[in-house]
Amino acid sequence: MHSGDKIAQLYKEAKKKGSKHCGIYSLMTPNYMVIDLEMVKNVMTKDFQYFVDRRMYVNEKDDPLKKDNGTMIFAESQLFIAVGVLITVIAVGYTYLKWNYQYWKRKGVPYLEPTIPFGNLENGFKRTMHMGDRIAQIYQEAKRNGWKHCGIYILLTPTYLVVDLDMVKNVLTKDFQYFTDRRFYSNEKDDPLSAHLFAVGGKKWMNLRRKLTPTFTTGKLKGMFHYLIDCGSLLEKYLEENVDDIGPVDIKDILGRFSTDVIGSCAFGLNCNSFKEPDSPFRVHGKRVTALTKFDMLKLLFCMSFPEFSRALGFCINSAPVRKFFYKLAQDMVEYRRKNNVFRNDFLQLLVNMKDDGTTLTMDEIAAQCFVFFIAGFETSSTTMTFALFELATHPDIQDKVREEIETVFARHDGKMTYDSLSELKYMMQVIDEVLRKYPPISTLMRECVKDYKVPGEDVVIEKGTGVVIPLKGILYDEEYYEEPEKFDPERFTEKKKRERNRYAHIPFGEGPRICIGERFGIMQSKVGLTSILRRFKVKLNERTELPLKMNINSLVTSTESPIWLDVERISE
Numbered sequence: 342m343h344s345g346d347k348i349a350q351l352y353k354e355a356k357k358k359g360s361k362h363c364g365i366y367s368l369m370t371p372n373y374m375v376i377d378l379e380m381v382k383n384v385m386t387k388d389f390q391y392f393v394d395r396r397m398y399v400n401e402k403d404d405p406l407k408k409d410n411g412t413m414i415f416a417e418s419q420l421f422i423a424v425g426v427l428i429t430v431i432a433v434g435y436t437y438l439k440w441n442y443q444y445w446k447r448k449g450v451p452y453l454e455p456t457i458p459f460g461n462l463e464n465g466f467k468r469t470m471h472m473g474d475r476i477a478q479i480y481q482e483a484k485r486n487g488w489k490h491c492g493i494y495i496l497l498t499p500t501y502l503v504v505d506l507d508m509v510k511n512v513l514t515k516d517f518q519y520f521t522d523r524r525f526y527s528n529e530k531d532d533p534l535s536a537h538l539f540a541v542g543g544k545k546w547m548n549l550r551r552k553l554t555p556t557f558t559t560g561k562l563k564g565m566f567h568y569l570i571d572c573g574s575l576l577e578k579y580l581e582e583n584v585d586d587i588g589p590v591d592i593k594d595i596l597g598r599f600s601t602d603v604i605g606s607c608a609f610g611l612n613c614n615s616f617k618e619p620d621s622p623f624r625v626h627g628k629r630v631t632a633l634t635k636f637d638m639l640k641l642l643f644c645m646s647f648p649e650f651s652r653a654l655g656f657c658i659n660s661a662p663v664r665k666f667f668y669k670l671a672q673d674m675v676e677y678r679r680k681n682n683v684f685r686n687d688f689l690q691l692l693v694n695m696k697d698d699g700t701t702l703t704m705d706e707i708a709a710q711c712f713v714f715f716i717a718g719f720e721t722s723s724t725t726m727t728f729a730l731f732e733l734a735t736h737p738d739i740q741d742k743v744r745e746e747i748e749t750v751f752a753r754h755d756g757k758m759t760y761d762s763l764s765e766l767k768y769m770m771q772v773i774d775e776v777l778r779k780y781p782p783i784s785t786l787m788r789e790c791v792k793d794y795k796v797p798g799e800d801v802v803i804e805k806g807t808g809v810v811i812p813l814k815g816i817l818y819d820e821e822y823y824e825e826p827e828k829f830d831p832e833r834f835t836e837k838k839k840r841e842r843n844r845y846a847h848i849p850f851g852e853g854p855r856i857c858i859g860e861r862f863g864i865m866q867s868k869v870g871l872t873s874i875l876r877r878f879k880v881k882l883n884e885r886t887e888l889p890l891k892m893n894i895n896s897l898v899t900s901t902e903s904p905i906w907l908d909v910e911r912i913s914e
């Protein structure tokens with residue numbers, strides 16, 4: 342009831358008892374209540390000198406507007422209630438956070454002390470490093486403490502971090518059935534493109550993976566290989582025609598154009614030629630997919646932390662123009678091939694054929710799987726080639742050795758770039774392996790525990806729903822596996838050295854049933870790009886490149902903040 346009615350109720354009660362006055366409490370404050378009318382007269386009139394004030398809250402200093410008419414702002418009791426509620430909310434919130442941050446302590450898993458509200462991540466407003474580097478830092482600390490695994494907090498979410506390589510193997514491979522999901526955000530209803538192989542989990546992932554695996558076999562890759570060669574020729578031709586005039590090149594931009602042509606051709610059946618048409622809608626929209634802003638990153642982190650809530654609110658990671666463009670493109674290409682009986686030996690065709698032969702993929706599924714080339718394949722491949730050329734420009738002796746190998750191997754294949762000749766480039770593969778170690782495009786692997794998991798050899802059960810982190814970059818920079826990890830040294834990847842090292846110390850494509858499905862494609866694409874440049878041109882580091890390289894802390898995939906500028910020189914015949 343209104344506080345006036347409550348006072349009236351108290352008045353009636355006192356009157357019933359025959360009291361002329363009585364004492365009451367307003368919250369914690371004692372108040373004197375007058376019942377008898379003679380007494381009322383005394384207080385209000387006769388003895389007014391004792392009761393001149395009204396006891397209302399006025400704040401002249403901070404609210405001068407109220408000063409002129411002397412109006413009250415808050416009645417004291419209301420202020421009390423507001424302050425009380427606020428204090429209670431803060432106290433309950435604080436107690437909850439403290440309790441939440443004791444999750445790993447309660448489970449008896451070693452943990453690093455978190456801070457409210459970022460957990461073990463850096464303060465979100467003052468970040469100095471990429472999240473993958475922060476996770477690598479935590480890995481190093483855990484390793485120094487002699488831990489095989491530990492508990493961390495990603496913002497408020499308790500997350501399990503695996504340190505020991507046998508445990509990594511268990512999570513990724515041996516006990517995969519407990520860790521089938523990746524915990525990447527997708528919202529199939531509002532953004533069908535987001536329901537691609539990388540993002541989906543459970544049965545949906547299993548079905549899709551089964552259907553898509555045959556499209557990534559060596560045989561299918563060989564069938565698509567001539568499209569890769571065509572794209573490599575466009576890259577080579579562009580440099581041939583322009584190398585004398587263009588000056589230093591932003592090498593990521595050049596390789597980005599090459600990768601756009603590859604995806605356009607193999608995933609969507611388009612002849613893009615991004616070297617002639619750098620601003621085609623396909624390239625412009627493709628750039629938008631991978632160039633995330635700070636806000637996009639925060640949104641992604643939020644959506645991954647609270648997926649159900651984010652889906653209920655209809656949050657999408659891809660912007661509306663990107664969603665519309667790629668969906669319509671895939672739809673138009675499928676329609677065109679159907680109507681005109683056009684057949685092309687590419688990824689899109691393999692998906693279309695599935696639709697026709699009863700394995701059935703819906704149009705939404707087809708569009709999403711074409712799109713996954715962008716999400717998982719574009720930036721990863723172009724960043725690998727970029728860092729490879731940066732290191733080769735910095736180490737001319739290694740560059741010469743790669744070129745000599747190309748010449749020797751190609752001499753055995755009539756000077757031709759073929760699937761087989763590229764497969765024989767063993768030293769180039771060592772270079773790529775070392776690039777993927779030093780600059781892993783995806784620096785952290787993620788899994789979600791989908792049913793309670795008893796950690797072998799430990800008295801610990803990881804609960805269903807817990808996020809699991811494999812600190813890939815931490816492992817790839819671990820001195821136990823790689824001496825002088827900052828040094829670029831392809832000799833680490835000779836067959837002998839690889840045999841001597843734990844396999845799980847080098848898994849830049851992940852491992853187990855959820856390993857990168859495009860591994861072979863990514864490697865082939867990188868070899869085509871690198872060979873197209875290196876067999877005709879020498880690359881040297883241009884002084885415009887800012888050294889030491891500063892990494893972009895907001896991108897999903899490892900990349901630099903400013904361009905890598907290279908001088909490209911024709912090799913005299």
Ligand code: HEM
Pocket residue numbers: 523538539540550713714717718719721722725777782783786787849850851852853854855856857858859860862863864867
């Ligand atoms: C150098 C190039 C590439 C690198 C370093 C790379 C790396 C990775 C990594 C680390 C994962 C996560 C694996 C895990 O969680 O165990 C992954 C998954 C994936 N990658 Fe790649 N990738 C590359 C190229 C490509 C290409 C060209 C495609 C083309 C389609 C592709 C498609 C995928 C897909 C679909 C997944 C998710 C697989 C699944 O969850 O079943 N990747 N990749």
